[in-house]
Amino acid sequence: MVKTMINYLAFGDSLTVGFGAPEGHGFVSIYRQKVERLLNVPVHLKHAGKNGATTSELLETLESDPSLQKDVQEADLITITAGGNDLIQAAIPFFYQGDALFLKSALQTYESNYKKLLLQIEELRIGIDNPYLVALIGLYNPLPQVPDAAYWVQRFNLFLRKLEQPHVHIVQVYDAFVGQDSRYISEDAIHPNEQGYDELARQVEKAFSLHQLQQLVH
Secondary structure, three states: OOOOOEEEEEEEOHHHHOOOOOOOOOHHHHHHHHHHHHHOOOEEEEEEEOOOOOHHHHHHHHHHOHHHHHHHHHOOEEEEEOOHHHHHHHHHHHHHHOOOHHHHHHHHHHHHHHHHHHHHHHHHOOOOOOOOEEEEEOOOOOOOOOOOHHHHHHHHHHHHHOOOEOOEEEEOOHHHHOOOHHHHEOOOOOOEOHHHHHHHHHHHHOOOOHHHHHHOOO
């Protein structure tokens, strides 16, 4: 059976919201349009982004929100942005106190929560035969001014690679953003601007082959 529509669930933090760019110019909107053009079918978007959300908050939402759980069950395509706020919240005390334990603890929490997030998605999909794809979007360095931030961002990204599965792809955006602060980062010096989100959408587009996406409509 050929599907006439793709259900796309965008779940995550302020990067999913598109904070820092004009409305409709976040990576989610841009990526949705790219998929529509590639597959020539409408892509129905469910937006579950929350500014400032940590992995703990995202996990709690996924475990407790029946509406979001239903969206997961119906989704053909899921993108997740998570971890940036865990890193930022730990980097602030690290910056003032110089104790790497803050960042080490944040990394451990991030690893534990991300595993649980994916497990929860798997459990929600039990008994659903329709194929689905998940893109986990890695971190760029939101704090290049903080000593050692680059090291810890890369530790976060390294862990993410361990979660790769045939239907779960990791989108590494770190290299695309290195040295591009003036081009890709908004005035708040943390979130991407319009060009930055466009680059994020390009990186997500590269995560899945056309063949993989085509499997979602057949």
